[in-house]
Each structure stands twice: as C-alpha cells, then as structure tokens.
Amino acid sequence: MTRLSTHDAIIIGAGPAGTSAALTLARRGWAVAIVEKNVFPRRKVCGEYMSASNLALLDQLEIGDAWRANAGPEIRRVGFFSGDASVEAPMPRAKDGPRANDGPRANDGPSANPGFGRALGRDILDCLLLQAARSAGVEIFQPCRAVAIDRDGETQMVRIQAGNETTMLRAPVIVAAHGSWEPGPLPSQLGKTNRPSDLLGFKAHFTGSSLAPDLMPLLVFPGGYGGMVSADHGRLSISCCIRRDMLALLRKQPGPNQQSHLSAADAVSRHLMESCRGVRDALESAHPDGPWLAAGPIRPGIRSCYERDIFRVGNAAGESHPVVAEGISMALQSGWLLACELACAPDRAAGREAVGRRYEAAWKKLFSTRVYAAAAIAGIALRPGNATLMAAIIRNFPQALTLGARLSGKTKPVPGFV
Template sequence: MSDDVVIVGGGPAGSATALCLARAGVAVRVIERSPFPRRKVCGEYLSGGAVDTLDRLGVLDQVRARAVPLRGVRLIPAGAPPVALSFARLALSCAREVLDALLLDAAVGAGAVVERGRVDELLLEDGRCTGVRVRTTEGTLETRRARVVAGADGIGSVVARKLGLTKPAHGRGRYAVGGHYTGFGTLDAQVEMYVGGGAYFALNPLSELHANVMVVVPKQRLAQWSRDVDAGVGDAASALASGVRSFEGASRLGARVSVGPLAHDVRRATAAGAILIGDAAGFVDPFTGQGVFLALTGAERAADAILVALGRPERTAEAFATYARWRADDVAWRRRLCATVTLLIDVPPLARRAALRLARFPDAATKLMEALGGAIPPQRAFRPGVLGRLLV
C-alpha cells in the first residue's frame, strides 16, 4: 500500500498538515493511535495567532461555535502584585477533544484517510525514510509506504527517535497534572496563572462554570503525591493561589490527565524522506501557551515543503532545509521568550519590578502579548522597548 504522504499523529500538527495537503490534491494518510475524540494534556488556550491560523485553514467558525472567547490573562506571582494583561486579538479556550476532532474531521472532509494504529517502526532504505510499520487495531503489523513521512506524533516522537534526530531535551523536565473541573464559582473569561517556586497552577475557563486546571510541578513534588494525586493537585494549586482560589467545593469532571517530563528536542526537523512537525520537532515549555500556534503554523510551512518535494523532487533538499532552518530558529526564539517571561514572573523582585513597569509602559505589555500570541515574531519582544523596559 502506498500514499504520497503518511502522517504519524492526528493532533493539530498532523491534522492541519493533512488538511493543507489533501486540499492540494495529495493522497495523504494520517495514522493515529488514539480513538477520537480524545483528551490531550493541554491548558486549552488558543492564542490570537492560533485563532488566525484556524481562520486561514477555514475551520475557525466551527471552532468558535464550541469555544469561549477570552479577555486576557491574570498573572499572580508569589510575593508580587498580580498583573492583568488583555488580549488585543481574539483568543479562545477550547477543549482539545473538540478542537482536535474538528481539525481531523476537516482533513477527512478534504480527502485525507485516517487509520487507527500505532507506528512503532520506520522503513529506512538506503538512508531514506520510505514508510512506516503500523500496529493495527487488530494487532497485525503492516507496512505503509509513502514518498514523504511526516512525524507529527508529539513529545517523545517515535519518528524523531527512529530517525536518530532526538537530542537530550531542553528544559527543566517538569510534570503536568490536571483535568476539567467545576465548582470554582463564576469564572470571568480570563486565564489565571498562579506562579511560584518553579511551579504553577493555570486555570482556563471553558465556560462560566467549568475550567481547565493544569498544575505543573518539578518531578520531586509529583513523587510526594503518589498516595493521592488529586489531593496533591488540590493542595499544590491552593498553595500557589494562596487564598485567591481554593479547591474546596471544586470537583473534577472526567478523567485526570498527566504528562511528563515536559521536554523534547531534536537536532534537526528533517531527514531524507521525512519531516517533523509540531511538538515532535521540539517542545516549547507550555507556560506561555505557544504550542498549538506553533503546531498549526508549522503544519502550513511543512505542507509547503512537502508540496515542493512531491511536485519538484529536485528541489526537495532546498525546501526541507528552509523548513528545518525556520523551525530551529523560531523554536529557539520562542524558548528564549518563554524562559525570560518565566524568570520575570517566578523571581519575586523581578516580578515586582515587572508589575510596575507593565503598568507604566502599556505599549511594551501589548508588544509582549503580541509576540507570545504569535501576532509578531518572537524576536521583536527582545527589542529594548519591550523586554528591556520591563527588566531594566
């Protein structure tokens, strides 16, 4: 069995790539191991840039109909005053089981084939990736050949590992635990981020009455919760929120979700016959909510490179190299931006100074939000008039 393109993983990166390629008339197969709709550990915030990309992909109306518009984010550092930042552009919260299923359905509507199964191995011939080996739902091991294999299989990507592209991960390797909760009282369309001591608790309203809760902690802390993880989550979140939010009266709806360590990195996002997209091509700490934006914009760019590879094979190396360079550069700037913002909020004296300066220089606050949300390139935040104003 042979396709033009096999995509491993049907999350935002895989589905959006499939959608772009299928619309261009490419025979594309998405292989996804989980039955959809499925939960995904995520804060479920969609930045302005992610919303714009959904619009370009032609799915924004469907997403908006199932999402909640957000006004802004309230940062509450330990030992410093809270800071409220408004979103200048439309940002949404949308449950991932909804978003991911809508994107995958759109890809199918455009002509992509979706197959349930888990990719365990790649076909490598003369140093080139020529397909995958998939464990089907019936338990058989089958071969799917393709002219291009796209790895959109998220953190810990099997495709990246089998291509020898994975490198020691960047970041602190924290763990995230959470779920959907009710019982916090009325929520007012703002993301709340309680931060301190290398941990944070994010609360993102999915409606007036229920919210996505994510607690991100170092591994040692997680180990202490082994007896009762729910109690650990509640205690850690309540401590971070120091009285502003309490878990008393709050209860989880559906399954608890967790993932970690929150780190994954690659040497390069392409190899002969293969391309990595979204988290598979390098993970950015979720603190600043840039992941879905990066998955969707990466999908658009990867689809362009794949179209060159299919239509003008002699230009494949150049198209893949351009994609790999863009991806490495973009992810490096986004990580720098995330690390700087984390430092500004997590270190109390810096957080106090930043709170004063954000209020004094609203233009710097707007530019920072635009860079984080994907409206302007991340490097623009490092101009003296933006982060320089907040730091010095």
C-alpha cells in the same frame, strides 16, 4: 496477511500539527494518510488556549466557524497568581495576517479583526480537525501505532499495527507529528531519561469556577508554573508543570485518612491550592470534570525539523515552555508551514533536503523568539525564591504581563503562506 497502501505523504500523529499538514496537502491534491494511536475524542495534557492570530489559518483549514461556535469566551486580560498576589493587565490584541496565496485575506472574511484568543478542549478541537481531514480525502488509520520506518529506494515504508494486524504504508514523504513526550521505536522519537529537574505536566477540567471568564492568569508556585483559562461549555481548564524532585517531596506528605503517600494528582492539586490564593478563590465552589491527567517529561527546545528523511512538526520539531501558552498555535502553524513548502516543491519524491532546509528556516524565523522568551520566563519562575520576587515586580509593573504576551507570539500573525 500484511496489507500495503501507497500515498504521497504519511503523517504520524493526528494532533493539530499533523492534521494541519494533512489538510493542507490533501487540498492541494496529495494522497495523504494519518496514523493515530489513540481513539478520539480523548482528553490531553494541554493548556487549550489558542491565540486569535490563528483564526485566518483555521478558516483556511475550514474549521474556523466550528471553532468559533464551540470555543470559550474571549481572553481580554492576562493575570498573575502567586502566593497572595493577584495582578491583572490587558491582553494585547492580535494583528491581522497577510494574504495567503491560495485563499482570502484574513480581513476579508470571518477572521477579520481577530482580536483575542479563546480556549477549546482538545477533546473537541482534535475531532474537528480530524473530521475535516477525513472530509478532504485523508485516509485515517486509527487506532494504529507506527512501529517502524524503513527506506525503500526513493520511498519509505511505515509499518503500523492495530492489535494483531499489520499494515505497510509507503510514501516518499514522512511527517513526524507524534509529539516529544513519549519515547518509542521510531527514529524521530526522543530517548527517555529521568532527571530530578524534569518538568512533568498535569491538567484538569472544573465546572462552576469563579474565575473571571475573560482572564487567563499565569500561576507561579514553588517548583513549577501553570495557567488557568475559561474554556468551552463552562469548563475551566487548569494545567501546570512541576519539577520531578518537587513532586517527589510533595508526595511524601500524609494524604487523606493519613495514608502514607499522596497520589501525584492529589499532591499537585493540594500544592496549587496552598501556593496560590487566586487558585483557591477560583476553585472554592468548583467541581472536577473528570480526573487529573499527567504527561511528560516536557522537553522544551528547538530540534531538527528534517533528519533521516523525516520531517518534524509540532513538539517533535521544537516546543516552548508551556508558560507562554503557545503550544497549539505552534503546532497548527508548523504543520501549515511544512505543507506549503512540500506543496511548492517541483517533485514530491525528490528535493526533500532542500524542502527541509527551507522549512527549518521558516520554522526558526516564526518560532525561535517565543521559544527563547518562554525559556527565560520559565527559568525565572522555576528558580527557588523567585516567585516572591516576580510578584513584587509585577505588582509594580503589571504592564510586564502585556509585554510577555507580546513576546510569546500572541499578536504575531501567521506569515504569508508561500
């Protein structure tokens, strides 16, 4: 027997983008459902750093105190590790954001003088956000997979499955917050193609690292780039992207005990250690906290924010190269932007095209600079031989690291939530 459930909005995906949108809408009187295919808590390929400019937004979402209590140390320096080069520069301080029209000023409460960003594991952050959404009255369907979206007059029907059980959800507003890395049957999901230049993502946690707790270095190595940051509960989070063709070459090297091929995780780990002295030094006495994770390919770029009557947030709407460590910030803020546009619309069932246009304009105004800046930085880092050139430039001009942090949006406040 198929169940039917009706809502004002259905959000597919319970990451920061989806829960930010769900929380905002629910607290403005909307009946909201979230569909999430994974069981939480779950680890995820993600750099886990979040700029302090998001603190006013976290307070609006009512998880600011929990984030402060759990996140790692303040990141006051940005660095560069490549080959034998190890360069540091100050991290620019975030600015206060303007007043939200339904909440306190950023400088009136605990987010005053937000200062510097910190890192929190996605296994913790996503649970905080989802629990806040549940407390706000959002109906959670988890673990459930959305398998189809169909028109039904002025509303839309989303078919979800959990094992052999099928449920139909109906709403005028559908929000795709499922990311961009996995193909699937939904019209909002990207098709899958494999190219030698594809970037594949890897991530691991370590304990016992000697990395300075206030330093977040950019890692540049042949065929890829990455980053390291001290996160929650003494964990070091290390994440990176590597070209598919480079990974294939690395895996052909003999593995431990002369096995014919390295695993992907072993190949990436060895490559990082051999290519960056700073990584070797930081991990010399560290211990893995769980296995390496892999995901991808990563699809940086700007996509349509509204298409086929579906709104997109987070990576589904667009993503920057992870080289600038702004993925969580962009996800949270895009969910908020969309929810504010939807909540201000005079009719929840009509005017979606107009809302889509306003949301897309706001999205591009807020994020396009960091997307383009990230593409430029990643293009330089990925070009063969440029790691040495970058190291030489940054040694002589370490302030380029501080400038890069500004261009990536780390000091940009969340705009007035109109």
